[in-house]
Structure formats: C-alpha cells, structure tokens
Amino acid sequence: MGILQLPEQSLNPKPISKREFDDNGDASVVAYNEWLTMHQSALYTFEQMMKIAKKKQIVVFLDYDGTLSPIVNDPEKAFITDKMRSTIHEVAKCFPTAIVTGRARDKAVEFVKLKDLCYAGSHGMHISIPSGFLKSAKPEDQTHIADEQGFINFYAAKKFSYKLKKIKEKLLEKTKGIRGAIVEDNKFCISVHFRCVDDELVDNVKKIVDSVIESYPEFRAGEGKMVMEVRPNIEWNKGHALGYLLNTFGFDAHNDDVLPLYIGDDLTDEDAFKFIKKLGRGFSIVVSSMPKKTDASFSLRDTIEVMDFLTKLTGWRKSSSSD
Ligand SMILES: O=P(O)(O)OC[C@H]1O[C@H](O[C@H]2O[C@H](CO)[C@@H](O)[C@H](O)[C@H]2O)[C@H](O)[C@@H](O)[C@@H]1O
Numbered sequence: 416m417g418i419l420q421l422p423e424q425s426l427n428p429k430p431i432s433k434r435e436f437d438d439n440g441d442a443s444v445v446a447y448n449e450w451l452t453m454h455q456s457a458l459y460t461f462e463q464m465m466k467i468a469k470k471k472q473i474v475v476f477l478d479y480d481g482t483l484s485p486i487v488n489d490p491e492k493a494f495i496t497d498k499m500r501s502t503i504h505e506v507a508k509c510f511p512t513a514i515v516t517g518r519a520r521d522k523a524v525e526f527v528k529l530k531d532l533c534y535a536g537s538h539g540m541h542i543s544i545p546s547g548f549l550k551s552a553k554p555e556d557q558t559h560i561a562d563e564q565g566f567i568n569f570y571a572a573k574k575f576s577y578k579l580k581k582i583k584e585k586l587l588e589k590t591k592g593i594r595g596a597i598v599e600d601n602k603f604c605i606s607v608h609f610r611c612v613d614d615e616l617v618d619n620v621k622k623i624v625d626s627v628i629e630s631y632p633e634f635r636a637g638e639g640k641m642v643m644e645v646r647p648n649i650e651w652n653k654g655h656a657l658g659y660l661l662n663t664f665g666f667d668a669h670n671d672d673v674l675p676l677y678i679g680d681d682l683t684d685e686d687a688f689k690f691i692k693k694l695g696r697g698f699s700i701v702v703s704s705m706p707k708k709t710d711a712s713f714s715l716r717d718t719i720e721v722m723d724f725l726t727k728l729t730g731w732r733k734s735s736s737s738d
Contacts, residue, residue, distance in 0.1 A: 450706035450714075457700045457713040457724050464698060464713070465731050471672045473698075473728075474664060475506055476657055476687065478679030479516035479523055482702050485718050486640060488611055490599055495526060499718070502725045507532040509732040510676075511548070511664045515539060515653050517644060517683060519602035520568075530565075537603035538646060538683050539656025542569040544663055569659065572603045575633065575647040579605060582627060582634065582645060589623045596620050603647065610641035639681050653683055654690035668694060676728075678702060678721055685710055700724075 457464065477483060483503065484493040495503075506512050513533035516523050520536025520543050527534075534543045543566040560568045583598060583605050590596040595611030609620040624643040628634045635648040657675055658668055666673040675694070677687045680702035688699040688710035701711035702721060715721050 446706050447704075454701060454709065454711060454714040456720075457698070457715050458720055458727070460713065461724070461727050461731075465735075468674055468698075469735065471674050472666065473510050473674050473676050473732075474661060474666065475510045475512040475728075476515050476660070476675060476677040477503070477506075477512070478653075478677075478681065478684050478687075478702075479514055479518055479526065481640065481680035481718075482678050482684075482721055483514075483718060484526070490597065490606070490608060493526065499722050500528060502722050502729075503527065503532070504529055505729040506725050509729050511666075513656075513660050515656055515677075515679070515687065517601055517604065517606065517639070517681075519600065522601070533660060534566075535653070535656040535660065537572070537601050538644075539653050539659070540570070540572040540603035540647070540651060542571075542656060542659060542663075543567070544569070544660075549663065569663075570603075571651045571655075572647045572649060575603065578631060578633070579603065579645075579647075582631060585627045586624065586645075589627065590620060593620060593623075601644075605645045606639075607643045607645070608641060609643070637682065639683065644683070652686035653679075654686035657687050657690045671696065674698065676700070678715065678724075679711075 480486065480493055483499055484495045487493050503512070507529065513535055514523050514527055515535040517538050518536055520534045520541045523534050523536050531545060533545070533548065546561065546565055546567050549567060560570070562568055583600055586598045586605060586607055590598060590607065593612055593616055595609070595613065597608040599606040599608065607620060607624050609617045612620055621643060624636050624645060628636055628645055633648050634645055636643050636645050657677065661668045661673065661675060675691055675697040677684070677691060677698070678700045679687060684701070688701070691697040691699040692710050698713060699711040700713040700715055701707070701709045702715050702717065704716045715724055
C-alpha cells in the first residue's frame, strides 16, 4: 500500500483569510493555500486517512518543540499545557507512542512528565523504552542500559560524550560576549540559540559554531529554528530512530499493517518524513503555518491543531475498537 494520496477534488484544506495570514506570517495567502493542496490538512482529511488505517497498527511519533509546545524565546520555558499532556497520555493508551526530539532525553521527560511512552532524545541518539514495552528482554550491553526509572536506554553515540563536553566549553566561552546567545546541552548534541541575538550578530554566532567544529571533524552543525545544532557526524537521525523503535515495539517495518505516524515541524524531522516516504506507508505530518519545502504528505498549522488532531485520533481509535 502506498502513502495516502487523495484525488485533488476530494481535498478540503482549510484555506485562511488574507487578514489572518497577514497577522501571522510573511508568505502570501495564495502561496499557503497552494501549498496546502500538496500537503493537505491532516484535520480536514482525517476521515480519508483513517479509512486506510482501519484494522492496521498505527505507531505514533511526536516531535516536541514547535509540535507539542509552541516556540518560545527561552528554551527552558517551552512547556506543554496540561491539556496537551493529557492528550498525549490518551494517545499513549491507544497506540505505541514515542516522543522524538533534539532535546536531551531527560529534558523531554521533565517537560512531558509521562511514564508510559518512549523517548528518543538527542535526535534519536538516546532512546529510552519502558522495560514493559519490550517484547523480548534486551540483553544489557554497551548500548542497552537499564536505569532506575524502569527504562532501557539505547545509546547510539556514547563515545562522543567527552568531545562534546569540550565543544560545549568552547562554545560557552566564545559566545559569552554575545547578548542573547544560549548554549544548550542536549547530551549527545549541543544547541546554540540565536533567537534573542541582535540581527547583526547572528552571523557571528554561526561563524563561532563553524570555527569551533572545524577542529572536530567527527562533528557537524545543522541549522534549525534560530538555532545551530552540533552533533556527531554519524549515520543516525530521527529516521533511524523510527526504524529502531518500530523494531523494538516488535513490529516488522515491512509489514503492510504497520503504519508509522510522525508529526514534526523542523528540519531534523525531515529525516523521519523521508523514512516514511521510503517505507511507502504511514502518515507524515509537518507542522507549519507557512509554505515550506518538506517530504511530509500532510500538514497541521500549529500546536493547537496538533492537539485537535491527536484528540480526533484517540476518539477514532476508541470508536473503531468497539466496531
Ligand atoms: O527536535 P525538537 O524537539 O523540535 O528540538 C529542536 C530544538 O528545539 C528547541 O529549540 C527550539 O525551541 C525553543 C523553545 O521554543 C526555541 O527558543 C528555539 O528557537 C527553537 O529552535 C531546543 O531548545 C533545541 O535544543 C532543540 O535542538
């Protein structure tokens, strides 16, 4: 079965008015509405999507920043609402569910505060699975370690910890004179934020990051939303994390009955969208209120729409299991 493609006449994207868009962003209404026809609203095409999902196993993957919590200036204050938390809780009761984020896994747990789901932190380089979720016991080895909170932890990039610490020290030192720059330790990657840096100094921040990693060829830097992310230069990203988690949940990714559903808003989420595209099955949903280049098939405008979609999803699951 291929990725859901709806015939054009069945599309029912929610167009937005000029007023609404002018208040909100800088792209034109026409461009956004055109973009919506290629990345249809997952809310407005929900029924069609779920026709495909009937009697199949949906596995839910949720990015954190910009997907569950709105983007804010201070990364330490990117909280989710209680309503979003209880929505995620309901989702996790209905489907195997994982939070897949660039944040450190511990930070994601601290924000989400839910136990019965998986967390893939540091862009999937640290995956935590409640031990009860494992179909068969995973032997403890160098990359699978049990912790006191009842999670089994998989580490894809442990050997880079020492050098990351050094990189972080250098970044802190070199950015300390730039007002608004924040260096965030995400355990297996480091974010250097410039959202609150004066426009004319943003390039300086980027140059600092580039100059620091120049002496560390095993690392690379990518750009996210007003942030540079330094990470080990290894073949492991959010897409690999999806494959790993599906497998760990006991699902054969090649089984047509397994449908990964991923919602995310940032560049690193594109790796997960590509994974789903390559699989040829599942639902990839980008969160954006303006046109952007993406491999996702569907879209939602913002975190409010994400919550509405997840609520619909759990409602659908509950009603379809009583069929
Ligand atoms: O994979 P994600 O969960 O989307 O994490 C990506 C980065 O998200 C955070 O930064 C973004 O959100 C901040 C809070 O809203 C915002 O201030 C910042 O400008 C955004 O880039 C997080 O702080 C980063 O470490 C993550 O890499």
